[in-house]
Amino acid sequence: MNDFPWLSLLIALPLVGALAVALLPTAREKLAKQVALAFSLAVTVLALVMAARFDTGGDRFQFTETHWWIKEFGVHWALGADGVALTLIVLSVILVPLVVLASWTDADRSGGVDGTPPKRSVKTYFALLLALEAMMIGVFAATDVFLFYVFFEAMLVPVYFIIGSYGGPQRSYAAVKFLLYSLLGGLLMLVSVIWLYPLSAKPPAEGGLGHGTFLFEELRGLHVDPTTAKWLFLGFFIAFAIKAPMVPVHTWLPDAAAQSPAGSLVLVVGVLDKVGTYGMLRFCLELFPGAAKWATPVVLALAVVSIIYGAVLAIGQVDLKRLVAYTSVSHFGFIVLGIFAMTTAGQSGAALYMVNHGFSTGALFLVVGFMIVRRRSARISDFGGVQKVAPVLAGTFLIAGLSGLSLPGLSPFVSEFMVLTGTFGRYRVPAAIAAVGIVLAAIYILWTYQRTMGGPAVESVRAMPDLSAREKLVVAPIIAIIVAMGFFPQPVLDVINPSVKQTLARVDRQDPAPKINVAENGARP
Template sequence: MSMPWLTVLWLLPAVASLIVMLLPAERSENAKHVAFGASLLTLVWAIVVATQFSSSTGGFQLVEDASWIPAFGTRYTLALDGLGLVLILLTVVLTPILLLAAWRDVDGSSGTARRTHIYVALMLAVEAMVLMSFVAADVLLFYIFFEAMLVPMYFLIGGFGAAEEKVRSRAAVKFLLYNLFGGLVMMASVIGLYVVGARSGLGDNGGGTFSLVDLTAAAARGGLDASPTVLNILFLGFLFAFAVKAPLWPLHTWLPDAAVSTTPAAAVMMMAVMDKVGTFAMLRFCIGLFPESAQTFAPWISALAVVSVVYGAICAIGQNDVMRLIAYTSISHFGFIVLGIFALTAQGQSGSALYMVNHGLSTAALFLIAGFLVTQRGSALIADYGGVQKLAPILAGTFLVAGMATLSLPGLAPFISEFLVIIGTFTRYPVAAVIASVALVLSAMYILWTYQRMMGGPVRKSVTVDQSEPPIRDLDLRQKVVVAPLIIGLLVLGLFPRLALDYINPAVAHSSQQTGQHDPVPTAEEPR
């Protein structure tokens, strides 16, 4: 019997989450240590899994398959490709960083006695469900965890954070309702896909199947027994759920409220980790299962993505709350990711996959550093700051680096991914690529202007409450340990993007070959 690499991968944080909840209520420090240790163990295991993966193969590897619910044609099937691998590595790297960043965010002495236990257990539960989503090769299995991850994130948003309880509750309910509605629409499409598979003779004795491999192969050869209209409807059902999760304009409004209501670490877990499941699923399910529908709707989806890019950037410029500003930058970045996916070119999709990783690192760095500052001052208003670089030069310097990464400065990780997305989009939709490029100028405006107002200039009197001990302190050792790997990751992937692209490109090429996707052939006019 072969080693169940992928099962162990998601079970490690899942089991650790249960163990944390079984610890005595007074052992809050022990709960944090167990959770942090489990996240490190999951990281080590993921690295071992990566060593078992061959970057030269674009298809699924490390496949695990077992009977689950035969009557429904669904199986416990896990598989890994290059795209899933890089997102898994992003998840397992960020989780221990986030747990360390939130070490003092939740005080066990306030609220319920098990407040700390609940917080770290929920973080591990989200990690486990996200990891399962990246390796699930059964449509129903994916759907279950796609929906289940909403539960721990709902409690993280509604139960923790500096915002008032009423504000947190409202943001949590909004988050849940949006995503549950998206999941409800997707469920109808999942059922419809099963019916189509049964009519197409797929599954045991033609009884239908949820196997992603079988359904994708049938879709590629035109073997799904359904009219184009039916396939288009099923495609839109999947897309709607993923566009809510991503989120894509105009389904984005839950994100800023949720991001500023919870703790910075939980907000990063949501934006940098959980939301990637939406864009990942667009590549794996929308394009893999419905290649012709994807081509039909690609121009319209690209138009929505361009609106997201520009809208998110403009809204970011108008914010007076630094945390909400960063949340709106994520909406803009998700627009870039979706744009590259539905450009339906190899460069665009490789750039989008790389952008998912780079956005995770840059957003984590910027949001956590801003969170460290806001925690000290007790205010997220940009106007309450000034001259921070004189009081906390390391904090200001790392904020600047993370901000430069967010605006895609050459040499930092997001640059090459954004460049690939624009180039890949330009070959098919030149107007969309040109309009999206405007966001490069807008991002420079909101990042540099924010840095100037908060970090530059004279020290504001409101910052210094006690002349003997200014409340704005530089990063302590724990915070430096949190920020350092994120900054290093932005530099390393900025200089050596092949570390990720060597795994992403074969997966994108394999998917393109399966779905019959071809890049546009460049044309040139004859000289007169």
């Protein structure tokens, strides 16, 4: 079974599902939803079976496939998953069926964001979700840099149409802004990808293939002129910083969040944005280790600014979805901080944070979406006293919010603690400033809960229904994962750590030794 094409099948299955949904009659809306849910569940089961076969003590990349795609240009259909990629693939396939179930009415004519009717049919919405799932799996599984770029850009298509067709009143503006930012970053990365091809060319006499290559393992050992490496690094890094997003190239996210259906936002912020931080860890550090160390002071400064700036702006928001979007800007700052701290704890914490943030922010967006559907408004001032009329909804919002502020016992706490301790060992000032973000997170989460859920029920929410059985089914697995990983994250860390160690070896970094001042007589001075 080692030759079984697990990853190719995981990419193909949702694409087949998207085609099946698209070919259904437009009037068969319920059937389109059911088919989409069935395919997404099948992908989840297949991915979990594959993940169970991952050997933490085996080769770094497993479930590998390598076939020529465009031989003249050295491009391969090359797939494989190390520990970091595997956890992100599992995150994706768990969230998609939950998003399908949560989005059951998002594309209906009576649904949409804030009651705005969608431009396209119900079946198109669910077909786009399945197509997006295929692209997400592909981008994390690609071990050919050109193939990675293809998936990186292909993801834009379904997201653009989801925002532009099923979003709020300013959806066209938000969709175009998202597309332009992403295309700019993709163009810069394309230049760097093309630049790599002639650099990798070696004649067969020197052990090469006689032409250039885009295979990650081949490029990983490539020796590039330091000046060239810095330019190549910048091309990749800017593209990933936009995707993440980091300050100052983050402004597309709040607009996209405000106008997108809440269900699709779970994938945009919970998974797609991780492509940026995943790309930094995988490609920026391992392909250009010298340039990564050269850029580290600036990147750390940007990460700290993102943490504080995102948290401060979240405090001042009046729109629920924009608030959660700005919290993500802050959280991505923590992830980047851990990556460029270049310590085992920092990078393992950052990789774990990618997974934990996906579930935590996914839960927040789902609950916020349920609130918006009921009130037909995303304004915080339109809510108040919800816990009196919808206690289950309020309780779910509280748990999701507490995970967003990294409360001990919930999964983000472990990853945030690892990032800060891993950073403090090498860069004390950035770690100390970043810790302020924890205090700010408590302010924006607890204040939002107080304004929306606490106090007497306002007139507009007195008839608000609590979570339905379908909605409870959506949020229950995510809450269970957040709690379980908060108490027992070790199985995920066991999968992540081998890959992190290889990344640190590539950038030639070792964990700093503890600094303890001891007098000659053995007593502390």
